[in-house]
Structures are given as structure tokens and as C-alpha cells.
Amino acid sequence: QKEVEQNSGPLSVPEGAIASLNCTYSDRGSQSFFWYRQYSGKSPELIMSIYSNGDKEDGRFTAQLNKASQYVSLLIRDSQPSDSATYLCAVNGINDMRFGAGTRLTVKP
Amino acid sequence: EAGVVQSPRYKIIEKKQPVAFWCNPISGHNTLYWYLQNLGQGPELLIRYENEEAVDDSQLPKDRFSAERLKGVDSTLKIQPAELGDSAVYLCASSPGVEAFFGQGTRLTVV
Numbered sequence: 240q241k242e243v244e245q246n247s248g249p250l251s252v253p254e255g256a257i258a259s260l261n262c263t264y265s266d267r268g269s270q271s272f273f274w275y276r277q278y279s280g281k282s283p284e285l286i287m288s289i290y291s292n293g294d295k296e297d298g299r300f301t302a303q304l305n306k307a308s309q310y311v312s313l314l315i316r317d318s319q320p321s322d323s324a325t326y327l328c329a330v331n332g333i334n335d336m337r338f339g340a341g342t343r344l345t346v347k348p
Numbered sequence: 349e350a351g352v353v354q355s356p357r358y359k360i361i362e363k364k365q366p367v368a369f370w371c372n373p374i375s376g377h378n379t380l381y382w383y384l385q386n387l388g389q390g391p392e393l394l395i396r397y398e399n400e401e402a403v404d405d406s407q408l409p410k411d412r413f414s415a416e417r418l419k420g421v422d423s424t425l426k427i428q429p430a431e432l433g434d435s436a437v438y439l440c441a442s443s444p445g446v447e448a449f450f451g452q453g454t455r456l457t458v459v
Binding site for chain 2: 271329340341
């Protein structure tokens with residue numbers, strides 16, 4: 240079992256729609272959870288951090304955390320073509336910061 | 349504030365040759381990570397430093413890879429000798445505590 244798993248994608252949504260990205264993790268001791276955005280040929284860019292159960296909103300982005308279910312999600316509202324990228328889930332636990340394989344999102348105009 | 353700086357950005361070498369990557373973290377960030385990223389995959393941790401101490405190098409292939417972080421600031425990752433399978437992007441990240449910030453990476457091609 241991989242430590243951090245993401246829905247494989249690719250995910251395609253029309254412009255203006257909500258994109259939903261999901262992630263599960265295996266280490267119950269994990270305390271910090273992150274979403275990174277990675278454009279093709281670029282390095283990962285931190286877009287959201289969440290540390291406690293519930294929702295955290297930042298502009299069009301909402302991160303959701305459920306530690307009991309070991310589940311993290313990212314919602315992107317009013318998706319724009321510029322949101323087209325690979326989204327990486329990262330979890331910081333006893334085994335340092337581990338990443339999922341990423342979900343490729345395409346927003347079609 | 350300057351970000352994480354890595355060099356070189358690109359490197360092409362022949363197999364069996366040595367190669368080194370350099371990373372300058374964000375000022376004041378005590379934690380430094382080296383990751384390897386293959387195409388279509390997420391970053392894989394190679395080594396983590398807290399100041400000058402390597403606190404997690406369990407994923408570093410020690411037969412050919414080595415790393416150092418002198419004086420707890422800059423870090424160097426070395427591969428000797430390089431193999432074809434080492435072709436990847438090598439990412440350095442630094443953290444003041446929890447959140448990590450990446451440099452632009454070094455794309456290594458071994459031919």
C-alpha cells in the first residue's frame with residue numbers, strides 16, 4: 240500500500256465548474272497535509288496547508304481533512320484554464336513529507 | 349525574499365560519470381530536503397537535513413549517492429557513478445518548520 244494515494248485521473252472539467260481532487264494516506268500519525276500545484280516542466284508550488292479536521296478556504300480553493308478516514312481533498316471552485324496542472328497531495332508524518340503521484344487536471348474553456 | 353536556488357538547471361552526462369547538484373535554501377530554513385521526481389510521478393524523498401544533520405537518509409542509494417550540508421546552509425547531492433536510470437528531476441526544498449518550498453530543480457539526463 241502506497242503511503243499517499245491520489246485518484247489517478249486525468250480529470251477534465253469545463254471552465255467554471257468545480258474540480259474535486261482526493262487523497263488518502265496510510266500513516267495515522269500524520270499531522271500536516273498539503274496540496275501542491277505543478278505546471279508542466281515546473282517545480283511544485285504550495286497552494287494549501289491544512290492541519291486540523293474540517294474545511295479550510297483560500298479564495299477559490301477549499302481543502303478538507305478527515306483524519307478518522309485518513310482523507311484529504313481539494314476543491315477548486317470556478318475552475319479556470321490556468322488551473323490546468325498536476326496537483327500533488329503531500330503528507331507530513333513520522334516518515335517525513337511524502338507525496339502522492341499527483342492528479343492531472345485539465346480545465347477546458 | 350529569495351526562493352530556493354538550485355544549480356545547474358539542466359545536466360547531460362554519460363553513464364558512469366559523476367555529477368553534483370547544488371542547493372541554496374531560503375534564508376533561515378533549517379530543514380532541507382532532496383527529492384527525486386520521475387516523469388508522471390510525485391517527488392520521492394532521498395534525504396532530509398535538520399541543520400547540518402541528516403535525520404532521514406533511508407531512501408538514499410548509498411552505494412552511488414552522497415549528500416552533504418556544510419554549516420547547515422547550502423547542500424550538495426552527488427551521484428557517482430551515474431546510471432541510465434538516474435535520469436530524473438532532482439528537487440531541493442527547504443522549510444522553516446512545516447511547510448516546504450521547492451527550488452526549480454535540476455533535470456538530469458544520463459546517456
